[in-house]
Amino acid sequence: MVHIALSSALGIFFSVGSWQLAVWIDETRHKSKKYKAAAACAKKTGKPLLVAGGPWGTKGFRQRINMPAHGNGDVCLDIDRSAFDGHPHGVIGDVTQIPFLDKSFGAAFASHLVEHLPTTNDAKGALAELNRVAEAVFIVYPSRQSIAAWVKREHHLWVWQKGNVTYLEQRGNSGGKKRGKYP
Numbered sequence: 587m588v589h590i591a592l593s594s595a596l597g598i599f600f601s602v603g604s605w606q607l608a609v610w611i612d613e614t615r616h617k618s619k620k621y622k623a624a625a626a627c628a629k630k631t632g633k634p635l636l637v638a639g640g641p642w643g644t645k646g647f648r649q650r651i652n653m654p655a656h657g658n659g660d661v662c663l664d665i666d667r668s669a670f671d672g673h674p675h676g677v678i679g680d681v682t683q684i685p686f687l688d689k690s691f692g693a694a695f696a697s698h699l700v701e702h703l704p705t706t707n708d709a710k711g712a713l714a715e716l717n718r719v720a721e722a723v724f725i726v727y728p729s730r731q732s733i734a735a736w737v738k739r740e741h742h743l744w745v746w747q748k749g750n751v752t753y754l755e756q757r758g759n760s761g762g763k764k765r766g767k768y769p
Contacts (some may be wrong), residue, residue, distance in 0.1 A: 603667055605731075606676070606732070606734075607639070608660070609729055609732050611766070613726075613728065616726060620697075620726050621726075624659075624693040624694070624724040625659075625693070627643055627722045628659075628721075628722075629694040630692065631692030631693070632660070633689075633693075633721065634657040634690075634692065634714075635660045635692060635694075635695065636659060636660070636661050636663060636684075636686075636693070636694040636719065636720055637658060637661070637662045637694075637695050638664070638681050638695070638698075638699055638712075638716060639663075639664055639669075639681075639696055639697060639698065640663075640669030640671075640673065642669075647763075655697075659689075659695060661675045661676075661691070662675065662677065663676075663677050663678075663679045663681065664676070665678065665679070665680055665681075666678075668672070672755070679716060681696070681703075682703075682708055682715055683710040683715065684716070684718070684723030686719045687757060688718055689721060689722075691720040691721065692720065692722070693720050693721060693722045693723070693726075693744075694716040694719065694723045694724070695723075696712075696716060696723070697722070698725040698728060698742065699712075699725070700712060700727060700745045700754075701735075701741045701743045702740055702741065702742065702743075703742060704742050705742070705743075705756065706766035707745055709745070710766060711756045712753070713725075713752060714745065714768075725747070727745035727746065728745075728754070730744065730746075740756060740757070741756055743767060750769075751769070752767065752768045752769075753765075754766045754767065754768065
């Protein structure tokens, strides 16, 4: 009986692990594709690429193993210096009040950033600011299939896109407007 329970538990563990690995691989491919598209868009316009949210993240793990989450871009913007530590053009700033002139960038890339904002109104403000400073905006967000996306307490929003519309939904009891879309 114990053998059956242990086999069942291991089967469930490996099934869930395989599923989450597939989700992570898909998210990584999607992020890479969007970053490459943002870089190509910026290059085509002859303007720099803004990366909102540094390539290292704020935990420092990625920097210790020298594995950035994505490319550096020409300029990195984050509220935490450690997220872009070592980047020659890192700027400390809030994505809801970006300190650059209108259309200064050919493209802006924001990976796993919008879901951390406290409310849908803050997210709309950030998207408006990114669109103000860049010719095109590329965002990446966690999949609802990712268990990690569900359990991270610092994720206040669900974000998804259909066509040219970005949808925002408040999570749990974070407060604020429950649903919104941009534009």
